[in-house]
Amino acid sequence: KASMKKLINSIQITTGRIAPDKRAVSGVQMLKAGMRRGSRSALDGAVKTYTMAADRLAGRPKRTVPLILGLCLVLATGFSVLITVHTRRQAARRAAIEVSTKPPAEGRAAMGLGLVADARNLLTEGDITNARTIADSILTTDPDAHQGLILQGQISIRSGRYDEAERWFQRVKRLRGGNRAVARTLPLILVDVGHQLVRGQAPASLIDLAVRTLEAANSDIVRAWTTDKRYWLRWGAVSIREAQSLPYDTVAVYLLDLKHAGSARTRRTAARKLGELGDPRAVPALEEARNKGLADPFVSPTAAAVLKEKFGK
Numbered sequence: 001k002a003s004m005k006k007l008i009n010s011i012q013i014t015t016g017r018i019a020p021d022k023r024a025v026s027g028v029q030m031l032k033a034g035m036r037r038g039s040r041s042a043l044d045g046a047v048k049t050y051t052m053a054a055d056r057l058a059g060r061p062k063r064t065v066p067l068i069l070g071l072c073l074v075l076a077t078g079f080s081v082l083i084t085v086h087t088r089r090q091a092a093r094r095a096a097i098e099v100s101t102k103p104p105a106e107g108r109a110a111m112g113l114g115l116v117a118d119a120r121n122l123l124t125e126g127d128i129t130n131a132r133t134i135a136d137s138i139l140t141t142d143p144d145a146h147q148g149l150i151l152q153g154q155i156s157i158r159s160g161r162y163d164e165a166e167r168w169f170q171r172v173k174r175l176r177g178g179n180r181a182v183a184r185t186l187p188l189i190l191v192d193v194g195h196q197l198v199r200g201q202a203p204a205s206l207i208d209l210a211v212r213t214l215e216a217a218n219s220d221i222v223r224a225w226t227t228d229k230r231y232w233l234r235w236g237a238v239s240i241r242e243a244q245s246l247p248y249d250t251v252a253v254y255l256l257d258l259k260h261a262g263s264a265r266t267r268r269t270a271a272r273k274l275g276e277l278g279d280p281r282a283v284p285a286l287e288e289a290r291n292k293g294l295a296d297p298f299v300s301p302t303a304a305a306v307l308k309e310k311f312g313k
Contacts, residue, residue: 116147120188123151123158131155146172146181150189157192162205169213182214189214190221197225197236210240217244227252229260251279258285264298271299275306283311 119134132155138148153168172178193210210216217240225237226248234253241248254277257270271289274282289296289303307313
């Protein structure tokens with residue numbers, strides 16, 4: 001949408017220079033309406049009004065011709081991009097409806113051709129409604145479809161309904177081959193878990209889902225999250241690892257807190273924890289914090305005290 005707004009502004013400026021008439025202004029208004037509603041008819045109307053405005057310029061000096069051509073090119077490009085984005089979601093929804101009306105064999109074949117991938121793309125874009133439409137259609141065709149059940153679990157995660165997600169995953173795991181299906185899909189499921197973790201302190205139900213149902217604590221993805229700069233994702237991963245008594249690099253976690261946490265209290269706590277751990281890897285970061293002085297007046301004295309007491313610096 002931001003790109004389309006820039007496009008409209010560009011068209012308005014260009015139109016004002018070469019075709020300052022009511023038809024051109026109407027074209028801009030119709031393009032805005034089409035962008036808001038994703039309406040093909042509104043966008044078609046915009047093209048027609050610009051064509052009429054361009055026709056009026058036919059008798060003007062030749063120096064306006066390049067501007068006309070440029071305007072037409074920009075408008076055509078923007079029109080194409082908007083229609084592509086709009087029709088992508090509509091196509092996914094139509095596909096879901098079509099699958100729900102087909103015999104089981106055809107439904108499974110269609111699902112194998114990318115319907116689940118389309119639903120996951122919609123889910124990633126935040127379009128939970130249409131993603132659920134596809135998932136419902138898959139399960140209408142085949143109530144035991146592994147990927148349909150897993151997709152419902154992913155939708156529940158994105159919706160913040162973690163107990164419901166657990167039920168979906170437990171249901172698929174009870175089916176033959178279900179455990180393997182969940183294990184194969186785990187990286188995609190963890191995308192949704194990570195999306196929720198970055199939003200704030202993870203509720204116990206989400207941690208429990210990741211640990212007990214998804215068995216993700218030992219995943220390379222979760223292990224990598226423990227050293228991610230994003231505070232809540234990092235500590236969510238730590239909670240997942242700790243729930244299974246799995247190790248993680250505690251020094252690295254607190255170093256990231258000291259360097260990147262927005263809260264002075266969190267940074268001070270990190271400085272103290274690094275002192276307690278006594279790992280020499282902490283010294284450069286503590287010295288950096290100490291040297292900030294008045295630039296970080298609440299943390300600098302703490303870092304200085306830790307360096308003196310724990311590291312003799």
